[in-house]
Amino acid sequence: xxxVVVGGVAAxxxxxxxxxxxNPRLEITVYQEEPEPSISECGLPYLLSGTVSGRRRLVxxxxxxxxxxxxxxxxxxxxxxxxxxxGRLLVRDLAAGSVFEDRYDRLVLATGARAVPLGVxxxxxEGVFNLRFLTDADRILDHIRRHRPxxxxxxxxxxxxxxxxxxxxxxxxxxxLAQRPRRVATAYDPEISRxxxxxxxxxxxxLRTGAEVEELRGDGRVREARISGEAVEAGLVVAGVGIxxxxxxxxxxxxxxxxxxxxxxxxxxxxxxxxxxxxxDCAQTRNRITGGPAWVPLGDTANQxxxxxxxxxxxxxxxxxxxxxxxxxxxxxxxxxxxKTGLSEAEAAxxxxxxxxxxxxxxxxxxxxPGAGRxxxxxxxxxGSGRLLGAQALGPGADKLTDVCxxxxxxxxxxxxxxxxxxxxxxPYGPVLxxxxxAATVLQxxxxxxxx
Amino acid sequence: xxxVVVGGVAAxxxxxxxxxxxNPRLEITVYQEEPEPSISECGLPYLLSGTVSGRRRLVxxxxxxxxxxxxxxxxxxxxxxxxxxxGRLLVRDLAAGSVFEDRYDRLVLATGARAVPLGVxxxxxEGVFNLRFLTDADRILDHIRRHRPxxxxxxxxxxxxxxxxxxxxxxxxxxxLAQRPRRVATAYDPEISRxxxxxxxxxxxxLRTGAEVEELRGDGRVREARISGEAVEAGLVVAGVGIxxxxxxxxxxxxxxxxxxxxxxxxxxxxxxxxxxxxxDCAQTRNRITGGPAWVPLGDTANQxxxxxxxxxxxxxxxxxxxxxxxxxxxxxxxxxxxKTGLSEAEAAxxxxxxxxxxxxxxxxxxxxPGAGRxxxxxxxxxGSGRLLGAQALGPGADKLTDVCxxxxxxxxxxxxxxxxxxxxxxPYGPVLxxxxxAATVLQxxxxxxxx
Numbered sequence: 051x052x053x054v055v056v057g058g059v060a061a062x063x064x065x066x067x068x069x070x071x072x073n074p075r076l077e078i079t080v081y082q083e084e085p086e087p088s089i090s091e092c093g094l095p096y097l098l099s100g101t102v103s104g105r106r107r108l109v110x111x112x113x114x115x116x117x118x119x120x121x122x123x124x125x126x127x128x129x130x131x132x133x134x135x136x137g138r139l140l141v142r143d144l145a146a147g148s149v150f151e152d153r154y155d156r157l158v159l160a161t162g163a164r165a166v167p168l169g170v171x172x173x174x175x176e177g178v179f180n181l182r183f184l185t186d187a188d189r190i191l192d193h194i195r196r197h198r199p200x201x202x203x204x205x206x207x208x209x210x211x212x213x214x215x216x217x218x219x220x221x222x223x224x225x226x227l228a229q230r231p232r233r234v235a236t237a238y239d240p241e242i243s244r245x246x247x248x249x250x251x252x253x254x255x256x257l258r259t260g261a262e263v264e265e266l267r268g269d270g271r272v273r274e275a276r277i278s279g280e281a282v283e284a285g286l287v288v289a290g291v292g293i294x295x296x297x298x299x300x301x302x303x304x305x306x307x308x309x310x311x312x313x314x315x316x317x318x319x320x321x322x323x324x325x326x327x328x329x330x331d332c333a334q335t336r337n338r339i340t341g342g343p344a345w346v347p348l349g350d351t352a353n354q355x356x357x358x359x360x361x362x363x364x365x366x367x368x369x370x371x372x373x374x375x376x377x378x379x380x381x382x383x384x385x386x387x388x389x390k391t392g393l394s395e396a397e398a399a400x401x402x403x404x405x406x407x408x409x410x411x412x413x414x415x416x417x418x419x420p421g422a423g424r425x426x427x428x429x430x431x432x433x434g435s436g437r438l439l440g441a442q443a444l445g446p447g448a449d450k451l452t453d454v455c456x457x458x459x460x461x462x463x464x465x466x467x468x469x470x471x472x473x474x475x476x477x478p479y480g481p482v483l484x485x486x487x488x489a490a491t492v493l494q495x496x497x498x499x500x501x502x
Numbered sequence: 503x504x505x506v507v508v509g510g511v512a513a514x515x516x517x518x519x520x521x522x523x524x525n526p527r528l529e530i531t532v533y534q535e536e537p538e539p540s541i542s543e544c545g546l547p548y549l550l551s552g553t554v555s556g557r558r559r560l561v562x563x564x565x566x567x568x569x570x571x572x573x574x575x576x577x578x579x580x581x582x583x584x585x586x587x588x589g590r591l592l593v594r595d596l597a598a599g600s601v602f603e604d605r606y607d608r609l610v611l612a613t614g615a616r617a618v619p620l621g622v623x624x625x626x627x628e629g630v631f632n633l634r635f636l637t638d639a640d641r642i643l644d645h646i647r648r649h650r651p652x653x654x655x656x657x658x659x660x661x662x663x664x665x666x667x668x669x670x671x672x673x674x675x676x677x678x679l680a681q682r683p684r685r686v687a688t689a690y691d692p693e694i695s696r697x698x699x700x701x702x703x704x705x706x707x708x709l710r711t712g713a714e715v716e717e718l719r720g721d722g723r724v725r726e727a728r729i730s731g732e733a734v735e736a737g738l739v740v741a742g743v744g745i746x747x748x749x750x751x752x753x754x755x756x757x758x759x760x761x762x763x764x765x766x767x768x769x770x771x772x773x774x775x776x777x778x779x780x781x782x783d784c785a786q787t788r789n790r791i792t793g794g795p796a797w798v799p800l801g802d803t804a805n806q807x808x809x810x811x812x813x814x815x816x817x818x819x820x821x822x823x824x825x826x827x828x829x830x831x832x833x834x835x836x837x838x839x840x841x842k843t844g845l846s847e848a849e850a851a852x853x854x855x856x857x858x859x860x861x862x863x864x865x866x867x868x869x870x871x872p873g874a875g876r877x878x879x880x881x882x883x884x885x886g887s888g889r890l891l892g893a894q895a896l897g898p899g900a901d902k903l904t905d906v907c908x909x910x911x912x913x914x915x916x917x918x919x920x921x922x923x924x925x926x927x928x929x930p931y932g933p934v935l936x937x938x939x940x941a942a943t944v945l946q947x948x949x950x951x952x953x954x
Binding site for chain 1: 512542544545548553554559560661790800801802803805806810824825827828829830831832833834839841842843868869870871872899901902904905906908909910912913914915919921922923924925926927928929930931932934935936939
């Protein structure tokens with residue numbers, strides 16, 4: 051019995067490792083286009099500043115280590131065609147330049163996501179990069195080393211853009227962050243974005259929101275950008291204008307593509323094709339709150355869907371189920387943590403839910419305990435049912451508050467359930483009543499008032 | 503309508519403040535024996551080392567501030583008798599030395615807990631203290647200032663004993679921690695206690711577990727202790743051998759005392775007496791997991807039960823319900839955090855539950871991200887149902903892991919629910935799959951194996 055996995059980052063390697071565990075006799079091959087498999091992509095921004103020192107640290111497992119578990123990982127191999135009716139693949143060996151045929155009994159697609167191209171004149175200049183792969187980080191670092199740019203332009207204020215801006219700033223570069231949306235971190239509600247923007251400015255990032263990067267110019271190598279009509283010096287450009295699921299292979303093989311643009315999967319990570327599963331950034335899943343389709347290209351979800359796909363593909367049955375996502379995420383930008391789970395107020399409205407929200411300011415420790423920092427927590431619940439819909443947290447301990455709210459959402463708790471939740475208190479770890487309890491208390495009061 | 507609250511620390515002041523909020527016309531009087539109300543008792547150990555600088559910081563609200571909200575707080579007043587059939591009280595004014603009668607329509611008992619006396623010869627020597635009240639901290643600090651003891655003995659290895667040991671050590675004192683139980687933090691399972699003990703020793707605390715403090719000796723002032731037959735120098739002794747609910751007043755008034763020794767209350771914090779509620783460390787509540795009675799004398803629970811008692815007493819009806827506790831707690835000792843929620847493995851067995859446990863070691867950040875520390879997480883679940891019963895966490899981020907597990911317990915989640923829970927991931931905040939997910943995955947495997 052032969053399992054082939056297409057893609058060797060988080061979901062693909064997890065699927066392969068898991069398949070090996072549940073079925074020791076399976077033949078397992080992973081094809082991977084990039085030269086290294088099993089990369090911790092979320093660590094790439096930190097490689098730029100040296101916060102993470104040495105690219106080797108981001109390689110979780112080498113092909114040799116996989117081989118010890120009887121998993122064949124072939125890097126620099128691109129799967130170019132899948133023929134599901136025959137169980138066959140066409141694979142290009144990028145090093146040799148040759149194409150060969152392979153066969154599978156079961157297939158896991160973990161083709162990931164690709165960067166949306168910047169698509170402005172001058173995007174092809176030397177010194178203009180995306181940051182998706184370890185090789186991208188290598189190239190950026192090489193460019194910095196050779197040309198020592200004084201000033202960098204980061205295009206896009208999502209997670210990656212913000213993290214890249216921080217890490218280039220830590221190198222001492224002047225950093226301009228430009229983007230079309232009028233505020234950064236648009237997955238969050240405006241009051242959170244505003245605080246993130248304040249923090250970026252405090253740390254010396256020049257913010258240009260609602261701005262259009264129209265052109266990049268240089269003499270072979272990038273020298274400046276035209277942003278909304280104005281010339282801005284930039285000796286390095288990193289584009290983080292978004293990613294999109296890599297579904298070409300799946301589409302050509304006839305797999306159903308979901309409304310999010312990612313490969314449709316059922317609750318067992320099966321695609322519409324027989325004996326083909328999908329996992330990670332290329333796969334569509336479900337939002338637990340709205341019940342609708344979701345595409346959440348994050349590392350933890352990739353590991354979880356990879357695990358489910360690997361188990362089910364190895365056994366050839368619907369043994370494990372992936373219950374969907376809440377869209378939980380967190381990022382750090384300089385000294386600020388921002389986390390979110392479930393729906394923002396705007397997203398709740400967009401999903402046709404009547405939402406009520408409460409935002410509180412609190413502290414990360416007892417007020418009298420040294421080092422207590424300001425924390426903001428916003429809770430969103432559904433009017434009528436009181437069902438919790440989402441939370442956004444900002445400041446020290448935002449990871450804890452986000453995770454508590456995510457667990458509450460996971461359990462389907464309502465706002466009133468949170469008022470007396472028995473959380474851990476000691477002065478170094480929070481105020482006597484957790485910000486979660488404080489926010490729930492305020493929100494419950496609003497929920498019991500008639501709508502304005 | 504007149505509400506009297508007996509006790510002005512966490513539960514009493516919360517009940518009074520809450521009662522004021524829901525019923526602006528209520529007359530509210532709080533009687534409090536100690537000279538300051540509204541003390542953050544959990545902060546007392548940190549006052550010793552100066553980590554919290556200035557006793558004033560632990561006074562959350564002064565009588566003058568309460569007066570502005572129309573709450574009369576009378577300090578140095580001891581309620582000596584309650585006559586529920588008449589709605590009358592006898593109150594002693596400790597400053598004036600006089601006794602007067604007062605009346606109430608509704609009464610909240612928030613008499614707290616008292617330190618279990620050390621009860622060995624020499625306990626009355628100068629330099630031997632408990633640490634329950636701000637005045638205790640004042641006296642300890644005064645003793646240290648005047649006599650500069652080189653060496654301190656802390657008796658008892660519960661939360662308070664451990665925190666006091668740390669804070670005296672931070673002052674540069676030699677610290678001996680002695681206790682009768684064979685391990686510290688007995689609410690935790692042995693492997694956790696062992697790690698805490700290692701950490702204490704690394705930080706220079708001399709541990710004497712399974713030891714009997716037999717006598718304290720000195721010339722008026724304590725000089726040494728006899729511990730299991732051996733003489734140990736000690737110029738300061740702080741006893742933290744436990745606390746017990748202060749129920750004398752309630753008992754004499756005829757209130758039902760629960761099996762835990764605390765004042766019995768129903769789900770609305772009502773006692774067995776008409777128009778009398780109880781809250782905080784003097785009150786018994788329910789354990790959500792076992793369904794049995796619980797006495798959990800902690801600050802956050804005191805605030806929550808105080809809130810419920812205050813609301814219900816103010817309205818004179820069963821408006822709010824306290825849903826019970828999980829027994830969640832956390833403490834810091836030097837650089838180590840230890841948190842717990844629900845039942846330990848031993849407690850689960852004691853409650854007649856067939857428990858299965860899994861302990862994992864993980865990290866507080868992605869392995870490649872600087873500053874990642876070792877984290878231990880133990881999950882306990884019920885065989886058969888898979889219902890989560892408890893969790894214990896140790897190391898950086900133990901507060902987060904404990905709170906996530908507490909929320910899961912609160913929502914009645916099972917181990918399998920946690921395998922795919924959508925928590926927040928970014929490299930500075932944890933490994934790609936949370937220790938909660940890692941531990942649940944291991945535990946789920948054990949749950950599906952037949953018992954050994």
